[in-house]
Amino acid sequence: MKRKIELYGRLRDAGLGSSVVVDLPSPVTARRALSILKSSFGPQSVLLKGCALATGDEVLSSSNELPAGRLALLPPVCGG
Amino acid sequence: MRRLISITKSRLDPAALSRAVSAPKHGAVASFIGIVRSPHAGRRVAAVSYDCFLPLAEKELARIAAAAERRWPARIAVAHRIGRLKVGEASVAIAAGSAHRAQACAACRFVLEEIKLRLPIWKQEHDARGAGRWLAGCALPRKRS
Numbered sequence: 618m619k620r621k622i623e624l625y626g627r628l629r630d631a632g633l634g635s636s637v638v639v640d641l642p643s644p645v646t647a648r649r650a651l652s653i654l655k656s657s658f659g660p661q662s663v664l665l666k667g668c669a670l671a672t673g674d675e676v677l678s679s680s681n682e683l684p685a686g687r688l689a690l691l692p693p694v695c696g697g
Numbered sequence: 698m699r700r701l702i703s704i705t706k707s708r709l710d711p712a713a714l715s716r717a718v719s720a721p722k723h724g725a726v727a728s729f730i731g732i733v734r735s736p737h738a739g740r741r742v743a744a745v746s747y748d749c750f751l752p753l754a755e756k757e758l759a760r761i762a763a764a765a766e767r768r769w770p771a772r773i774a775v776a777h778r779i780g781r782l783k784v785g786e787a788s789v790a791i792a793a794g795s796a797h798r799a800q801a802c803a804a805c806r807f808v809l810e811e812i813k814l815r816l817p818i819w820k821q822e823h824d825a826r827g828a829g830r831w832l833a834g835c836a837l838p839r840k841r842s
Contacts, residue, residue: 625750626819627831669837671817672822673752678839689750689817693835696747696777696818697733697809 618643622654623689631661641683648679653692667693699812703750711790713747714774718794727801729809732790743748743825747779747788750817761811771795771804772809777818
């Protein structure tokens, strides 16, 4: 199933734009989805270190299955 | 109770936050204003851009304020700016009103530290030529399975 995943922060510099569309199995855990995303990033996959998948409500744990709806890939945060 | 939370592209008004948490029973209002500075880490900074995953950030900021209000008898108001800011502009403003100074200061500090740890916002510094550099941050804490 094709899923759109929004990119934020340093991930916007990966040359992939503000989102990527990846083909993911369904159901799929966040851990497995991150592994698949690494291949989409190719040589830029180092940017995924410390990243987490999140919905508009919460950051997903590695074992969570990806829910339907909006998904984002979030690098380490730096607010304030 | 109305939440005094905002993530905005507009200029922040710290005095309004302090007024919002003021009450006859509050003998103390502690406030914090984070300001874009230059230089930083030995580099001259012309501006800073804040990127944000807004739907989660708004919920997370409300959770942080609610956690502070559960932990201390305090009222919290907090605002975070996003978009491009010049040096000298306020990026974050927090006000905590409470009966006593220790509680107000502790609650204000708590909100700031939690913002640094868990708010999905990212900071990119720009130099005078416009080149940007994303600052390192904290990996987000994940939900327990």
